[in-house]
Amino acid sequence: MEGRELAMACAKALSEKKADDIVLIDVSEQTVVCSYFVVASGRSSTQVRSLGDNVEEQLEKKYGLSPIRKEGMREGRWGVLDYGDVVVQIFNEESRKFYYLERLWDSGRNVERYTD
Numbered sequence: 001m002e003g004r005e006l007a008m009a010c011a012k013a014l015s016e017k018k019a020d021d022i023v024l025i026d027v028s029e030q031t032v033v034c035s036y037f038v039v040a041s042g043r044s045s046t047q048v049r050s051l052g053d054n055v056e057e058q059l060e061k062k063y064g065l066s067p068i069r070k071e072g073m074r075e076g077r078w079g080v081l082d083y084g085d086v087v088v089q090i091f092n093e094e095s096r097k098f099y100y101l102e103r104l105w106d107s108g109r110n111v112e113r114y115t116d
Helices: 003-016 045-063 093-099 101-105
Strands: 020-026 036-042 069-071 078-082 086-092 111-113
Touching: 003 020, 003 036, 003 045, 003 086, 020 101, 036 045, 036 093, 036 101, 045 078, 045 086, 086 093
Parallel strands: 036 086
Antiparallel strands: 020 036, 020 111, 069 078, 078 086
C-alpha cells in the first residue's frame, strides 16, 4: 500500500469517529522517517483513545496492518500510531495547540485538510 493511500485510510478511520481537524502532511521531502503524518484532534481523552482504537481496528480489518509501535494512547493527551510510511498523531485540543505540527512541517504546499 502506497503512503498516500495508507494516509487516506487512516484519515477515513479518524473521520468515522468524528475526529476534529484531520490533516495529512506530506513529509517525504523533509525526512526519511516516513512519507506522511496524519494529525487529528479529539475533544476528550476518551475520544483520543477511541480514535486510536478505530484506526488500529480498521487498518487491521481492511488491510491486515498493525502499527509497528504505538505510544501515549492510554493517557489520551497525545497518541502516536507508527505504520512505517505513515505516522498517525492524535491529540487532545490543548496538546495540538502546543505542538502545532502543521506549522513545524508546512512547506507551503504539503499540508492537506481531509474532508469526506
